[in-house]
Amino acid sequence: MRASGLLAVGSDRVRGTAERREAPGARRDVREKRHDRPLWVEEPARRRRLPDPVRTAAVRAVLIIALTLIQAMVAFLCTMAGSWPAFPMVISSVVSTIVATWSVLDVWVTRQVWNQRHGVVSIPSSTARALRRERRRARRQARATGRAPERIPGRGGAGQLSHP
Numbered sequence: 001m002r003a004s005g006l007l008a009v010g011s012d013r014v015r016g017t018a019e020r021r022e023a024p025g026a027r028r029d030v031r032e033k034r035h036d037r038p039l040w041v042e043e044p045a046r047r048r049r050l051p052d053p054v055r056t057a058a059v060r061a062v063l064i065i066a067l068t069l070i071q072a073m074v075a076f077l078c079t080m081a082g083s084w085p086a087f088p089m090v091i092s093s094v095v096s097t098i099v100a101t102w103s104v105l106d107v108w109v110t111r112q113v114w115n116q117r118h119g120v121v122s123i124p125s126s127t128a129r130a131l132r133r134e135r136r137r138a139r140r141q142a143r144a145t146g147r148a149p150e151r152i153p154g155r156g157g158a159g160q161l162s163h164p
Helices: 002-021 024-036 052-081 086-118 123-147
Strands: none
Touching: 052 086
């Protein structure tokens, strides 16, 4: 009973100080401001999202590692208790550790393969690529203009089946 009395006194005290600070009309403004304020503010991600195959491999690796840790803990506890499943659990823990290592390597390999197939967009390489395209176009045009005077006008392969 005493605790509820303190809570009631404390809440009255808080209400009293709030009413003293603000006028009744200002109190409505505070309520309206609370409703206008968004629940959260979206911020741009610091890093890009992982590609789907890489994310799938990473989730698979995390699940396998979690199960391996649980299995290792059970094997340890069975060994400490001296129960009969201790030996099979230790053997299976070793095997699952190898599988967990393989799954982590799978994440790394999947990421590397994805990067090689889809490329990583970076400004310097894309700029260099555009410059290379422009140089190729210029070379082709130079070759085409260099060949034009060598050709004999009126002697083309179009419409002529054999040369006289």
